[in-house]
Amino acid sequence: MTEMLIPELPTTRSTAFDPPAELGSLRAAGPIHRMRFPDGHEGWLVTGYELAREVHADRRFSSRSELHHPLRRLAGQAVPRQDPAKPGMFIGMDAPDHTRYRRLLTGQFTVRRMNALMPRIEQIVAEHLAGLRAAGSPADLVANFALPVPSMVICELLGVPWDEREAFQRDTAEALRLDRPFEEVMAAFGRLEEFVADLVRRKRAEPGDDMLTGLVETGELTDGEVANMGLLLLVAGHETTANMLGLGTLALLRHPEQLAALKADPSLVDNTVEELMRYLSIIQFGTIRTALEDVGIGGVVIRAGDTVSISVPAANRDPERFERPDEFDVRRSATGHIAFGHGVHQCLGQQLARIEMRVGYSALFREFPDLRLAVPASEVRLRTDMAIYGVHELPVAFS
Numbered sequence: 001m002t003e004m005l006i007p008e009l010p011t012t013r014s015t016a017f018d019p020p021a022e023l024g025s026l027r028a029a030g031p032i033h034r035m036r037f038p039d040g041h042e043g044w045l046v047t048g049y050e051l052a053r054e055v056h057a058d059r060r061f062s063s064r065s066e067l068h069h070p071l072r073r074l075a076g077q078a079v080p081r082q083d084p085a086k087p088g089m090f091i092g093m094d095a096p097d098h099t100r101y102r103r104l105l106t107g108q109f110t111v112r113r114m115n116a117l118m119p120r121i122e123q124i125v126a127e128h129l130a131g132l133r134a135a136g137s138p139a140d141l142v143a144n145f146a147l148p149v150p151s152m153v154i155c156e157l158l159g160v161p162w163d164e165r166e167a168f169q170r171d172t173a174e175a176l177r178l179d180r181p182f183e184e185v186m187a188a189f190g191r192l193e194e195f196v197a198d199l200v201r202r203k204r205a206e207p208g209d210d211m212l213t214g215l216v217e218t219g220e221l222t223d224g225e226v227a228n229m230g231l232l233l234l235v236a237g238h239e240t241t242a243n244m245l246g247l248g249t250l251a252l253l254r255h256p257e258q259l260a261a262l263k264a265d266p267s268l269v270d271n272t273v274e275e276l277m278r279y280l281s282i283i284q285f286g287t288i289r290t291a292l293e294d295v296g297i298g299g300v301v302i303r304a305g306d307t308v309s310i311s312v313p314a315a316n317r318d319p320e321r322f323e324r325p326d327e328f329d330v331r332r333s334a335t336g337h338i339a340f341g342h343g344v345h346q347c348l349g350q351q352l353a354r355i356e357m358r359v360g361y362s363a364l365f366r367e368f369p370d371l372r373l374a375v376p377a378s379e380v381r382l383r384t385d386m387a388i389y390g391v392h393e394l395p396v397a398f399s
């Protein structure tokens with residue numbers, strides 16, 4: 001631990017793919033540091049890999065959103081409106097509520113449903129690549145591919161009727177934009193909430209083969225609870241995968257030797273996806289927890305009520321866990337990274353996200369073997385101030 005109080009979370013990047021250099025210096029000095037949070041209170045910043053896992057796995061640290069929501073707001077993260085009469089999202093709950101919701105949702109990620117989804121994901125990817133080609137070179141890879149693919153996959157999973165996709169996708173895109181005024185984002189989010197709530201009512205009347213129907217049919221959830229879970233899937237699974245597809249493509253294009261290795265041996269794609277997850281660690285401001293009691297950990301005592309910010313990017317570049325951590329190497333074994341979190345809240349959609357990325361990158365570079373940037377790399381707008389890092393647009397050229 002450094003004795004000094006860090007005045008704020010370091011967020012200034014000097015390169016497109018590396019986390020802020022200051023995080024590396026802090027990690028070299030120790031795995032945990034005192035840090036001032038935007039509301040003025042002093043808490044902690046975890047930069048070391050081992051300690052990051054420990055904190056995620058320790059039930060004495062709470063995920064309850066009401067304990068740290070204001071802090072997230074100030075860190076630039078979108079926080080959906082919290083209506084006290086509504087159950088809220090279980091990503092921001094602790095046991096036993098979290099356990100109950102998570103168990104019911106895990107039961108919906110069945111092997112059968114995932115297997116059935118696989119050919120649909122291939123189709124959705126193929127359709128959007130055809131759309132990219134039709135748009136003509138140069139075209140924006142984000143608008144034509146990276147963003148709409150996960151959006152359609154979620155529609156499929158939740159059972160959004162085909163002819164209602166357009167409004168749903170438009171509101172989703174708007175609700176998840178962090179570069180718009182807060183009120184606009186909340187208005188789109190409100191429309192989405194209503195849409196999902198109405199969809200759940202209809203699933204009860206007219207069951208389908210989708211996840212919302214599955215949740216309704218557990219018989220253990222109110223419509224409001226099901227709608228909330230649907231919204232969480234949407235929010236948690238959408239921008240994340242979209243930004244991995246966009247930024248991941250940029251990373252591959254900017255590391256031609258790595259891209260060549262993947263093209264020469266397409267079976268490297270699983271490894272490539274894991275390494276991209278580690279190397280890019282797009283949850284750039286990390287995860288947040290609040291200590292429920294005094295906890296002695298990592299050589300310090302974290303007091304009850306203190307907020308702990310866990311830097312996922314710093315942990316995933318820890319040289320004590322990963323050799324040559326700052327090198328992007330599609331052949332390395334990156335497993336064990338914490339880009340999907342760790343512990344009881346570890347990403348529920350990680351297998352789905354992996355399938356989307358594996359299918360997405362494979363098809364993209366197979367169909368567009370000469371894909372290249374259409375602008376100088378320095379002109380690609382990076383999402384430095386957004387909770388989820390990535391690219392705003394990715395202008396690509398192809399023949």
Ligand code: HEM
Pocket residue numbers: 063090091092102232233236237238240241244282283287288338339340341342344345346347348349350352353
């Ligand atoms: C590459 C894409 C993705 C990344 C980087 C990502 C990252 C994460 C992380 C770091 C967490 C843990 C948060 C915490 O501990 O506070 C998480 C949780 C979660 N993710 Fe993902 N995620 C991705 C894709 C998805 C997808 C596709 C879905 C849904 C289909 C999804 C659904 C969820 C849910 C429901 C949770 C909450 C789990 C819980 O609280 O028990 N995610 N994700």
